[in-house]
Every structure is written in structure tokens, then in C-alpha cells.
Amino acid sequence: MSRCTSHSTTSHNVTTNSSTTNSSTSAFGSRRRTLGVAGAGVVLAIALSGCSTPDADAGSASGDVTVTFMEAMSSGALKPSLEAATAxxxxxNPGITVELIEQPDYGTLFTKIESSVAAGAAPTIAQVNAAWAVTLADSDVILPLDDRVAGSATYDSFYDGIKNDMTLVDGQNWMWPFNKSLYVQYFNSNLVADAPSTWTEFATTARDVSTDGVVAVSTDPGGASGIGQGSELVGMIAESNGGSMFDDEGVPTFTDPEVISALEYLVGLQADGALAAGTNYPGQQALGAEKGAFDLSTVASYQYNLAAVDGKFEMGVATLPEGTEGASNALSGTNIAMFADATDAEQDAAWQYMEFLASSAETAEWAAATGYLPVTPDAIDEPVYADYIASNPWVSDVIAQLDIAVRPTPRPWTTDSLSIFAAMVSEALAGASTPADALERAQDAALALVK
Amino acid sequence: MTVVTVSRRRRPFASRWAYAFIAPAVVVFAVFTIVPTLATLGISLFEWNWLNIGQSTLIGLDNYTAMVSGAMLPSFWSTLAVTASFVVSMVVIVTALGLAIAVLLRRPTRLSMFGRSAIFLAFVTPQVATSISWIWMYNDRFGVINAVLERLALPRVNWLGDPDTALLAILIYSLWHATGFSMMIFIGGLASVSQELGEAARIDGCSHWQEFWYITLPELRPFVVFAVIIATINALQAFTQFFVMTGGGPGYSTATLGFQVYQQAFVSRNAGYAAALAVVLFAITAVMAYAQQRVNRRLDP
Structure with missing residues (x-):
């Protein structure tokens, strides 16, 4: 900032001096000089335009503190819910102002976080997922929260899955929970009387209902740009049958027999006309158009699916089917990380805000309004969430899975490995290679990333 | 008689005001083009951490070695092959189609003016918006194109979900979007072609085809070269439609070099490797533009 101020002063002096000196010259010469000064002014104005950002100092003389929160809660009920909680x-907390810096989606959010950090203007806190947190923690731009977590009154009450999701491979807490979700099965009650409880039963039901233009389930496997729900599904089916996509050291195990078997399961459904791969929330589209029987996506889709169905039929919701080894679910959504550039006062204020959002009363309000899951079981006793559960009894079964939900502890290569995995799943679902061959290639490429 | 000797030698700083007036453009060009280009060249020699530059490591040509070795998935060579097939198809078809439509609509009648506007309109629409529209048109289950195919008793095509058709689908969209621009170049060119030569040829008994081939086309050669160069550069740099419509998939069947630059820089966070890819893309673009200009000069009578 000081460099920019100095330039502004120089610019002012140049103009003043020129005006003074020109007073004794001819009219022609004066016009030329005026034009010249104007030209130089244009140059300086352009050069200085990048320095015209407002003062980023979050504190004020009165001792008030501003916390900047970069987030992507921009659609549907998310935006008004977060704004209401912040208000x-x-x-x-009259001395604290929280400035919400809203981004349209997660991809843009992380790009903005990175560019803000690179420009030396990081927010105080931001929504992050575990994979982003690895990059940010490795680059020393976010802070470990262990000391603050140790003194937190709410932490102990969190679900086990939520607690596990706050840590990275070093065992430290780098994140604080925010909007968490789990996968469920949404289904058309006109086509499916009772939600299947096992993946075997699911396959039978899916094949049975796939007639007259109905394809039971549509899913987006994702690809090179990132993992999609279809590829997450492969992992969850594999894990429910005792397989795993990563070993204890985080090394990819995409050729685990159960992972191959899970992909074969989906390819088999597709071959029988019971599964279609697509993009742009294909499960939601098909369910809403009454051309799909199921949408396997997270609870965060609940309000959007209701809107897509638009009262045409009763939409059922149930936990995911189980495998031979029981239930498996992938914890989705994001947490909040705190940036190292923030002042002590900003960090303290931000921590108050983070604890506030995770309090039982606020997580209950948030979950009831948005469909995300509360991070603590205490929320169930809050009247607003008790009413929500009474209207949506399926939520209780889903919440119970918060204690068993997992995500692979991310390593520097995890995200890229999953993108490769998703690209190969999409290739197998496109019929370009067999599941075993596709996963063999994914495994080889992913292993090359392991450091 | 006084002889005035005028020096023809130019003095580089003869007019300081001239430099002052071009300075804004030079500053903008330097800040947004020259400096980033040089920075990209530098970053390509590092394992770059843009979140904490202090953690960046100088690794020399390792990024280029990794690229050429083809060890990454998708390999540099496969992205180059996808890029080459897209660029060649685009340049040939967009030039031929633009020229054909321009010849068809060269007369300024009301109908041809409407036709020109309709075709050019696609070029001025935002690519993100039209790409999303085309995703819906291509939709495997609910898309209008498959609905038409079904009405014609033809099999449905999974346009964007099948590795055999995904690149073709993007090519069709890209042609729809880009043909208007090349058409306008050729309409401008046709307006400058000498009418007398054509009339003389017709009097001498030339057919319409012979007139086009031996009179009009040679006259249009500078415009053809310009259109080819622009189409080449645009096709090499094509990104939006690949990003929005397929994300490089299914598998890596539509992963072009330009898309991989984005993928490595902003998804995989391999800024150094992405910079190396960008340098190679820049070199390919420059070489092709230079080669096309050389060919044009050689053909010049």
C-alpha cells in the first residue's frame, strides 16, 4: 500500500510543476505540454489503477474487527441462511463485523483463495475441503487449530466422522466443520415402493424399473477435472463390500478386487439399460423428468431435488444400500480454515464466529434450512431441528452414519489420483475399455504421482 | 542556389511525444502480454508454488523432460494428437465453409444480409452460454438432436459421452461458432476482387467454376492466408468448449494441449509443468503462423 501512495504523490507533483513552468511559454508550446502531461497522466493512471484497492486493514481505530469469510454458499437457501446466521x-458480538465474500461455486472459490493468497490479500477464513487444506497447509498459508480446538466447548460433542474430517495426515486439526453432507438415495415412490437396502437388491430393482424410457439411475462420473458422484459411488460400493481405494499410507489401490467389482457392477447396470452416465446433475434431471427411478447424491441436493420433482410424485429418501460388510458413506461438503496472514485480533474474532456457526443452535438452524447435516448430535434437541426430523424421518438414519462416514486422509497426490480414477471410470462407462483395464491404467498413473 | 540535404536516417527519439502517445498501449501490452509470457517461460523451469513462492524449486528442464517422456496421464503426445486433429479439421472446414457461404451471400440482397447476420450471430454469442445450450442439445436422453434422429428412425448417439463422438460433437459446435467470422473475412475480400477480371473471363468463355478457381481465388489469397492463420490460432487456443462440454473426457478423449494447460495449472496445481505446456503451445502457434506466412510469400507471383 505504501508504494502506491508514494506513486500517487509523485503524479500530483508532476502535474503541479508542469502547470507552473508552462505559464511563460507560447500558446502552442503550452498546448503541446498540456497534451504531453495529459498523456503522461493517462500512463500513470493506468499504471496506478492496480493500486486503487481500498485499505485492507481490517481493524479500525475504535477497536472493531472485521473478519472476511470467503465462501461459496451462493445458491438456493444457502445464501440467506448464512447471511441470517452472520447477522x-x-x-x-457488536465489535465484530463479518464480511461474506461470496463465490459462485467451489471451483471458483479455490481459485479465488489461491489468487488472494498469492496477491498477499488472503481472507481471514474460507471454506475449504480436505484436499485444498493439504495444499494450503503445505504452503504454510493456513494455521493449525489444535490450541483453539483444545479449548473449544463444542468440539467434544462433534460426531466422530466430523472430528476425523478436521485433521490432515499429520494428525493436527487444520479445519473446523461447516457444511457437511452424506450420500443418500432419492427415489420415485411411484416406481420404487420400498428403498432397496442392499446393493444386490438395488441392482434387481434398478433393472426391473428400467422400462418404457426409464433408466433407473443416471450419474456423473466426473473426469479429468475432478471426481463426480458416479466415481464416488464406485468407492462407496467397494468399501461396503470390504474393499478400499487407498491403503493406510494413502497409496491408491484402484485395482483392489472390490473396486474392480464395484465398477463392473455399474458397467453391468449400464449394459442392461439401468444406468446412464451424464453431466450436469443427470440423476436430478432424470428423476424430475420421471425418466429415472433413483438419484444417488448427497443430502445437499434435497431442496434441489424437491424443486426438480415439483410435486409430480412423492420423492422418497433413504440411506444408501449396504454391501456385504455393511454401510459405507463418503463424507462430503467443506470445512473452514483460518489464514496465517490474519492479525491476532482477526483470528480471535474469526474463531468466535467459527464456534458460533458450529454451536448446536446454529448448526440446527443451518441444517434445517439447507438440508446439510448438523455437526453435533446436540442439534437434534434444538426445537427447529426436532421439527425438521419430524417432517423428514429419514434424516435420523442418515445422521447416524456421521459416526462411520469416512474420507481418505488426503495426501498431496490424492486429488490428482481421484481425477485420474474418475477419468478412467468415465472411459469404462463409455465402453472404451473394460473396468479392469481402465482401473489398471488409473492405478499405474496414480502410483506415478505418489512421492 | 542553396542545396538542402535532408538526412533520411531516422533518429529513434525524434519525437518524444509520439512515444508518449503510444506509451499507454505499450504499457498495457507489456503488463498483460510480454511480462506474463516471460514469467511463464521462467516458471516453466521451476517446480512452482504460487501460494508460497519461497517454496518453489529450480528444476531446469525437468518439466520439459517429463512432458516429452509422455509419463503423465494423459500423455503430452496424446493431447498433441487430439489438438492436431481438432486444429486440422477446424482450419480446413471453417475456411472452406466460410468461403463457400461468403460466395453464396456475396450479393447484398435482403435475404443474403439476413443470412450473413444469422451466421455471424453465432460468433458474437458468449461461448460459455452457447456451450451449455449445446450440451442440452447433445443430451443423450433429453436432447433435441437425438429426438430428431429418433424421428428419422436413426439410432441415438451419446454425443458427448462416447469417446468416438465427443471430439466430433465439439468440432460441430466450434464450426457453428466460428464460421461466421471467416465468412465475414471472405465477404470483405470478395468486395475487393476486381469485377473487370471476372467479366473479361466470362467474355472469354470461362465457366463460373473456372472464374472462381482461376480469377477469384487467387485474388482472395491474402484473405485466405489471414483466415487460415486466425483459424489456426483460435483452434490451438480453444478451451471454453472443451472445459464446459466435456472437461477433457470421456476418459481423456477430448483433452487438448490448451485444456491440459488449464488442468495442470488450476486443477493439479502443477504450475511449472503447465507453464512448460504453455511455452510449447506458444511455440507451435508461432511456428505455424510463421510457416503459413512463408507459404503465402512463396505463392506470391
Missing amino acids: RFEAD
Whole structure:
């Protein structure tokens, strides 16, 4: 900032001096000089335009603190819910202002986080997922929260899956929970009377209902740009049957027999006309158009699926089917990380805000309004969430899975490995290679990334 | 009689005001083109951490070695092959189609003006918006194109979900989007072609085809070269439609070099490797533009 101020002063002096000197010259010469100064002014204005950002100092003379929160809660009920929670926090904490820096989607959010950090203007806190946190922690731009977590009154009450999701491979807590979700099966009650409880039963039901233009389930496997729900599904089916996509050291195990078997399961459904691969929430599209019987996606889709169905039929919701080894689910959503550039006052204020959002009352309000899951079982006793569960009894079964939900502890190569995995799943579902061959290639490429 | 000797030698700083007036453009060009280009060249020699530059490591030509070895998935060579097939198809078809439509609509009648506007309109629409529209048109189950195919008793095609058709689908969209621009270049060119030569040829008994081939086309050669160069550069740099419509898939069947630059820089966070890919893409673009200009000069009578 000081460099920019200095330039502004120089610019002002140049103009003043030129005006003074020109007073004794001819009219022609004066016009030329005026034009010249104007030209130089244009150059300086352009050069300085990048320095015109407002003062980023979050504190003020009165001791008030501003917390900047970069987030992507921009659609549907998410935006008003977060704004309302923030307003309640500010009312309870008059000295703290929380500035929500909203981004349209997660991809843009991480790009903005990175560019802000690179420009030396990181927010105080931001929504992050575990894979991003690895990059940010390795680059020393976010702070471990262990000391603050140790003194937290709410941490102990969190579900086990939520607690595990706050840590990275070093065992430290780098994140604080925010919007968490799990996979469920949404289904058309006109086509499916009772939700299948096992993956075997699911396959039978899916094949049975796939007639007259209905394809039971549509899913987006993702690809090179990132893993999609279809590829996550492969992992969850494999794990429910005792397989795993990563070993204890985080090394990819994509050729695990159960992973291959899970992909063969999906390819088999596709071959029988019971599964279609697509993009742009294909399960939601098909369910809403009454051309699909199931949508296997997270609870975060609940409000959107209701809107897609639009009262045409009763939409059922149930936990995912189980495998031979029981239930498996992938914890989705994001956490909040705190940036190292923030001042002590900003960090303290941000921590108050983070704890506020995770309190039983606020997580209950948030979950009831958005469909995300509460991070603590205490929320179930809050009246607003008790009412929500009474209207949506399936939620209780889903919440119970928060204690068993897992995600692979991310390593530097995890995200890229999963993108490769997703690209190969999409290739197998496109019929370009067999599941075994596709996963063999994915495994080889992913192993090359392991350091 | 006084002889005035005028020096023809130019003095580089003869007019300081001239430099002052071009300075804004030079500054903008330097800040947004020259400096980033040089920075990219530098970053390609590092294992770059843009979140904490202090953690970046100088690794020399390792990024280039990794690229040429083809060890990454997708390999540099496979992305180059996808890029080459897209670029060649685009340049040939967009040039031929643009020229054909321009010849068809060269007369300024109301109908041809409407036709020109309709075709050019696609070029001025935002690519993200039209790419999303085309995704819906291509939709395997609910798309209008498959609905038409079904009405014609033809099999449905999984346009964007089948590795055999995904690149073709993007090519069709890209042609729809880009043909209007090349058409306008050729319409401008046709307006400058001498009418007398054509009339003389017709009097001498030339057919319409002979007139086009031996009179009009040679006159249009500078415009053809310009259109080819622009189409080549645009096709090499094509990104939006690949990003929005397929994300490089299914598998890596539509992963072009340009898409991989984005993928490595902003998804895999391998900024150094992405910079190396960008340098190679820049070199290929420059070499092709230079070669096309050389060919044009050689053909010049």
C-alpha cells in the first residue's frame, strides 16, 4: 500500500510543476505540454489503477474487527441462511463485523483463495475441503487449530466422522466443520415402493424399473477435472463390500478386487439399460423428468431435488444400500480454515464466529434450512431441528452414519489420483475399455504421482 | 542556389511525444502480454508454488523432460494428437465453409444480409452460454438432436459421452461458432476482387467454376492466408468448449494441449509443468503462423 501512495504523490507533483513552468511559454508550446502531461497522466493512471484497492486493514481505530469469510454458499437457501446466521453473530458480538465474500461455486472459490493468497490479500477464513487444506497447509498459508480446538466447548460433542474430517495426515486439526453432507438415495415412490437396502437388491430393482424410457439411475462420473458422484459411488460400493481405494499410507489401490467389482457392477447396470452416465446433475434431471427411478447424491441436493420433482410424485429418501460388510458413506461438503496472514485480533474474532456457526443452535438452524447435516448430535434437541426430523424421518438414519462416514486422509497426490480414477471410470462407462483395464491404467498413473 | 540535404536516417527519439502517445498501449501490452509470457517461460523451469513462492524449486528442464517422456496421464503426445486433429479439421472446414457461404451471400440482397447476420450471430454469442445450450442439445436422453434422429428412425448417439463422438460433437459446435467470422473475412475480400477480371473471363468463355478457381481465388489469397492463420490460432487456443462440454473426457478423449494447460495449472496445481505446456503451445502457434506466412510469400507471383 505504501508504494502506491508514494506513486500517487509523485503524479500530483508532476502535474503541479508542469502547470507552473508552462505559464511563460507560447500558446502552442503550452498546448503541446498540456497534451504531453495529459498523456503522461493517462500512463500513470493506468499504471496506478492496480493500486486503487481500498485499505485492507481490517481493524479500525475504535477497536472493531472485521473478519472476511470467503465462501461459496451462493445458491438456493444457502445464501440467506448464512447471511441470517452472520447477522445473529454480529448482533451478539457488536465489535465484530463479518464480511461474506461470496463465490459462485467451489471451483471458483479455490481459485479465488489461491489468487488472494498469492496477491498477499488472503481472507481471514474460507471454506475449504480436505484436499485444498493439504495444499494450503503445505504452503504454510493456513494455521493449525489444535490450541483453539483444545479449548473449544463444542468440539467434544462433534460426531466422530466430523472430528476425523478436521485433521490432515499429520494428525493436527487444520479445519473446523461447516457444511457437511452424506450420500443418500432419492427415489420415485411411484416406481420404487420400498428403498432397496442392499446393493444386490438395488441392482434387481434398478433393472426391473428400467422400462418404457426409464433408466433407473443416471450419474456423473466426473473426469479429468475432478471426481463426480458416479466415481464416488464406485468407492462407496467397494468399501461396503470390504474393499478400499487407498491403503493406510494413502497409496491408491484402484485395482483392489472390490473396486474392480464395484465398477463392473455399474458397467453391468449400464449394459442392461439401468444406468446412464451424464453431466450436469443427470440423476436430478432424470428423476424430475420421471425418466429415472433413483438419484444417488448427497443430502445437499434435497431442496434441489424437491424443486426438480415439483410435486409430480412423492420423492422418497433413504440411506444408501449396504454391501456385504455393511454401510459405507463418503463424507462430503467443506470445512473452514483460518489464514496465517490474519492479525491476532482477526483470528480471535474469526474463531468466535467459527464456534458460533458450529454451536448446536446454529448448526440446527443451518441444517434445517439447507438440508446439510448438523455437526453435533446436540442439534437434534434444538426445537427447529426436532421439527425438521419430524417432517423428514429419514434424516435420523442418515445422521447416524456421521459416526462411520469416512474420507481418505488426503495426501498431496490424492486429488490428482481421484481425477485420474474418475477419468478412467468415465472411459469404462463409455465402453472404451473394460473396468479392469481402465482401473489398471488409473492405478499405474496414480502410483506415478505418489512421492 | 542553396542545396538542402535532408538526412533520411531516422533518429529513434525524434519525437518524444509520439512515444508518449503510444506509451499507454505499450504499457498495457507489456503488463498483460510480454511480462506474463516471460514469467511463464521462467516458471516453466521451476517446480512452482504460487501460494508460497519461497517454496518453489529450480528444476531446469525437468518439466520439459517429463512432458516429452509422455509419463503423465494423459500423455503430452496424446493431447498433441487430439489438438492436431481438432486444429486440422477446424482450419480446413471453417475456411472452406466460410468461403463457400461468403460466395453464396456475396450479393447484398435482403435475404443474403439476413443470412450473413444469422451466421455471424453465432460468433458474437458468449461461448460459455452457447456451450451449455449445446450440451442440452447433445443430451443423450433429453436432447433435441437425438429426438430428431429418433424421428428419422436413426439410432441415438451419446454425443458427448462416447469417446468416438465427443471430439466430433465439439468440432460441430466450434464450426457453428466460428464460421461466421471467416465468412465475414471472405465477404470483405470478395468486395475487393476486381469485377473487370471476372467479366473479361466470362467474355472469354470461362465457366463460373473456372472464374472462381482461376480469377477469384487467387485474388482472395491474402484473405485466405489471414483466415487460415486466425483459424489456426483460435483452434490451438480453444478451451471454453472443451472445459464446459466435456472437461477433457470421456476418459481423456477430448483433452487438448490448451485444456491440459488449464488442468495442470488450476486443477493439479502443477504450475511449472503447465507453464512448460504453455511455452510449447506458444511455440507451435508461432511456428505455424510463421510457416503459413512463408507459404503465402512463396505463392506470391
